[in-house]
Amino acid sequence: xxxxxxxxxxxxxxxxxxxxxxxxxxxxxxxxxxxxxxxxxxxxxxxxxxxxxxxxxxxxxxxxxxxxxxxxxxxxxxxxxxxxxxxxxxxxxxxxxxxxxxxxxxxxxxxxxxxxxxxxxxxxxxxxxxxxxxxxxxxxxxxxxxxxxxxxxxxxxxxxxxxxxxxxxxxxxxxxxxxxxxxxxxxxxxxxxxxxxxxxxxxxxxxxxxxxxxxxxxxxxxxxxxxxxxxxxxxxxxxxxxxxxxxxxxxxxxxxxxxxxxxxxxxxxxxxxxxxxxxxxxxxxxxxxxxxxxxxxxxxxxxxxxxxxxxxxxxxxxxxxxxxxxxxxxxxxxxxxxxxxxxxxxxxxxxxxxxxxxxxxxxxxxxxxxxxxxxxxxxxxxxxxxxxxxxxxxxxxxxxxxxxxxxxxxxxxxxxxxxxxxxxxxxxxxxxxxxxxxxxxxxxxxxxxxxxxxxxxxxxxxxxxxxxxxxxxxxxxxxxxxxxxxxxxxxxxxxxxxxxxxxxxxxxxxxxxxxxxxxxxxxxxxxxxxxxxxxxxxxxxxxxxxxxxxxxxxxxxxxxxxxxxxxxxxxxxxxxxxxxxxxxxxxxxxxxxxxxxxxxxxxxxxxxxxxxxxxxxxxxxxxxxxxxxxxxxxxxx
RNA sequence: GCUGCUUUAGCUCAGCUGGUAGAGCAUCUCAUUCGUAAUGAGAGGGUCAGGUGUUCAAGUCACCUAAGCAGCACCA
Numbered sequence: 023x024x025x026x027x028x029x030x031x032x033x034x035x036x037x038x039x040x041x042x043x044x045x046x047x048x049x050x051x052x053x054x055x056x057x058x059x060x061x062x063x064x065x066x067x068x069x070x071x072x073x074x075x076x077x078x079x080x081x082x083x084x085x086x087x088x089x090x091x092x093x094x095x096x097x098x099x100x101x102x103x104x105x106x107x108x109x110x111x112x113x114x115x116x117x118x119x120x121x122x123x124x125x126x127x128x129x130x131x132x133x134x135x136x137x138x139x140x141x142x143x144x145x146x147x148x149x150x151x152x153x154x155x156x157x158x159x160x161x162x163x164x165x166x167x168x169x170x171x172x173x174x175x176x177x178x179x180x181x182x183x184x185x186x187x188x189x190x191x192x193x194x195x196x197x198x199x200x201x202x203x204x205x206x207x208x209x210x211x212x213x214x215x216x217x218x219x220x221x222x223x224x225x226x227x228x229x230x231x232x233x234x235x236x237x238x239x240x241x242x243x244x245x246x247x248x249x250x251x252x253x254x255x256x257x258x259x260x261x262x263x264x265x266x267x268x269x270x271x272x273x274x275x276x277x278x279x280x281x282x283x284x285x286x287x288x289x290x291x292x293x294x295x296x297x298x299x300x301x302x303x304x305x306x307x308x309x310x311x312x313x314x315x316x317x318x319x320x321x322x323x324x325x326x327x328x329x330x331x332x333x334x335x336x337x338x339x340x341x342x343x344x345x346x347x348x349x350x351x352x353x354x355x356x357x358x359x360x361x362x363x364x365x366x367x368x369x370x371x372x373x374x375x376x377x378x379x380x381x382x383x384x385x386x387x388x389x390x391x392x393x394x395x396x397x398x399x400x401x402x403x404x405x406x407x408x409x410x411x412x413x414x415x416x417x418x419x420x421x422x423x424x425x426x427x428x429x430x431x432x433x434x435x436x437x438x439x440x441x442x443x444x445x446x447x448x449x450x451x452x453x454x455x456x457x458x459x460x461x462x463x464x465x466x467x468x469x470x471x472x473x474x475x476x477x478x479x480x481x482x483x484x485x486x487x488x489x490x491x492x493x494x495x496x497x498x499x500x501x502x503x504x505x506x507x508x509x510x511x512x513x514x515x516x517x518x519x520x521x522x523x524x525x526x527x528x529x530x531x532x533x534x535x536x537x538x539x540x541x542x543x544x545x546x547x548x549x550x551x552x553x554x555x556x557x558x559x560x561x562x563x564x565x566x567x568x569x570x571x572x573x574x575x576x577x578x579x580x581x582x583x584x585x586x587x588x589x590x591x592x593x594x595x596x597x598x599x600x601x602x603x604x605x606x607x608x609x610x611x612x613x614x615x616x617x618x619x620x621x622x623x624x625x626x627x628x629x630x631x632x633x634x635x636x637x638x639x640x641x642x643x644x645x646x647x648x649x650x651x652x653x654x655x656x657x658x659x
Numbered sequence: 660g661c662u663g664c665u666u667u668a669g670c671u672c673a674g675c676u677g678g679u680a681g682a683g684c685a686u687c688u689c690a691u692u693c694g695u696a697a698u699g700a701g702a703g704g705g706u707c708a709g710g711u712g713u714u715c716a717a718g719u720c721a722c723c724u725a726a727g728c729a730g731c732a733c734c735a
Contacts, residue, residue, distance in 0.1 A: 224730030225662030
């Protein structure tokens with residue numbers, strides 16, 4: 023005789039157990055029709071799940087956020103059903119919902135083509151219109167394994183075998199299609215709706231393991247309604263327009279070519295942007311009492327062996343031989359170098375915390391498939407620093423760092439940040455008690471800094487746990503940039519010491535930290551964030567002086583020189599072209615301000631400023647205009 | 660690295676079933692001196708990613724290599 027408490031607090035009493043659907047009917051037929059699943063004390067269940075005890079229950083319809091996951095998962099099932107109808111020789115494996123959609127991994131000798139995707143999509147619409155009932159069944163292991171063996175579905179057999187003894191094995195049947203699945207699902211296929219689209223097919227390793235067979239993964243996107251689907255597709259188009267690789271070329275920022283795969287040729291404008299970003303971070307670091315250093319590019323492999331990197335990352339390190347037969351490695355990171363500087367002279371507890379920063383250019387031989395524009399390259403520069411401190415200082419240093427990080431992100435227009443806590447990986451250096459200490463210290467620091475974190479299990483660095491700072495850009499994409507890592511291992515391995523208050527020799531802790539991550543990737547992110555329309559202080563060219571006709575050339579030159587003298591990054595365009603033509607060209611080059619001068623401006627000693635994207639102009643006295651632009655070009659305080 | 664796809668002028672792309680390259684924009688030249696997102700005319704520009712093969716004949720077909728793209732794996 024369950025008492026059902028609904029989200030609005032009202033309670034319904036039933037004489038016997040009740041299904042979600044019966045409950046929905048009891049509330050109203052409209053709800054019964056719209057309901058997709060039921061949430062019983064926070065657990066997602068099918069609509070025909072029997073509720074036997076007093077519970078808090080809410081019925082989920084397609085307008086709920088939770089429904090999205092369900093619709094996508096259902097969509098994955100329908101896709102698998104469609105594929106098996108069309109291509110019966112295909113083996114099905116797994117198909118979850120993911121951010122923005124779903125996928126399903128198939129094993130099939132022949133490749134799915136783009137045309138196949140269209141055929142599959144068409145069949146999916148038909149299956150949805152068929153409105154097959156979706157029914158849950160519970161099987162025992164032996165039956166499940168026999169079933170899949172009989173169908174020659176070895177991947178499914180493996181899945182069943184991997185499910186721990188004692189766990190319920192549920193299957194879902196819709197029409198002729200049956201799939202091993204935890205559920206829940208909507209009661210019939212029509213609930214999926216038609217706001218979905220198959221996007222692409224690509225390879226994916228079975229169980230994410232590169233030593234195992236490669237399956238074909240079909241990706242799709244699905245939404246509660248057409249409008250949301252369209253909005254998503256539009257967002258993808260927008261992302262493509264913002265692509266830093268396209269804008270990098272269009273705005274003449276950089277290029278890349280075959281002879282230097284994974285390295286960037288920075289053009290003047292891109293390098294200006296780079297230097298401006300570096301200068302800003304440097305200002306913030308100086309204010310934060312960091313000491314900037316520079317360490318060697320090539321270091322004997324002996325140091326990398328001592329640090330442990332050679333063991334773990336040898337494959338990804340570029341090496342060179344010197345005439346005395348030494349093997350040198352291009353540094354893939356800066357920490358061992360920083361420890362060498364730290365170790366010069368005896369350090370006292372009075373020297374700690376010691377914040378050692380470097381814009382460290384590193385080389386890593388990334389696998390070819392990992393390269394992506396300037397976001398993932400083989401030669402990059404970290405805004406790196408290592409804080410050498412005592413155990414007691416970990417918390418305060420972490421808090422100070424988080425403040426710095428938030429400030430810098432804000433300077434670049436990012437305010438939406440979340441933090442991931444990555445704990446010990448399977449393969450690691452240092453014993454468990456050391457890891458206990460490091461993880462506890464970092465957790466305490468998070469608490470003290472008031473950071474909310476999500477756990478990222480097993481994703482820590484091999485020498486210590488880490489925080490990863492993820493920011494959200496203007497079109498809702500997440501980028502992992504900053505990091506803070508606690509390291510008790512490297513100081514030990516490389517024998518870094520300090521003399522404590524009581525005269526004894528102690529190990530410092532190293533905090534590895536970066537805000538931007540890599541300069542190159544950061545610039546890629548900024549290009550996409552701003553869509554190439556950089557704020558004045560970052561814009562490679564802040565303004566262009568241009569003329570209505572050649573009569574204004576002399577005055578334009580005066581304006582240009584004055585702007586230059588005031589420190590503005592200014593260009594001039596005295597070509598004999600129509601003003602429309604020149605406005606269009608500089609607008610397309612995304613120059614923030616166009617300073618137009620003609621006869622009128624010359625007579626009155628003014629300039630007409632037209633802002634990027636604006637339709638109007640602002641007429642100001644020359645000095646006033648320059649002051650204003652200089653003001654706007656000042657980096658964030 | 661793995662799977663698939665792609666590679667034609669600086670850029671975006673066309674080139675049917677093999678018969679020896681084309682457009683728009685950009686560039687250059689000339690004319691035009693014009694008030695806020697394209698002035699007109701003309702010219703130049705390509706070992707069709709590289710290589711090997713099939714063929715009387717290859718941008719087009721096959722194979723190899725490289726790079727790029729998407730995803731997977733990797734990411735100190």
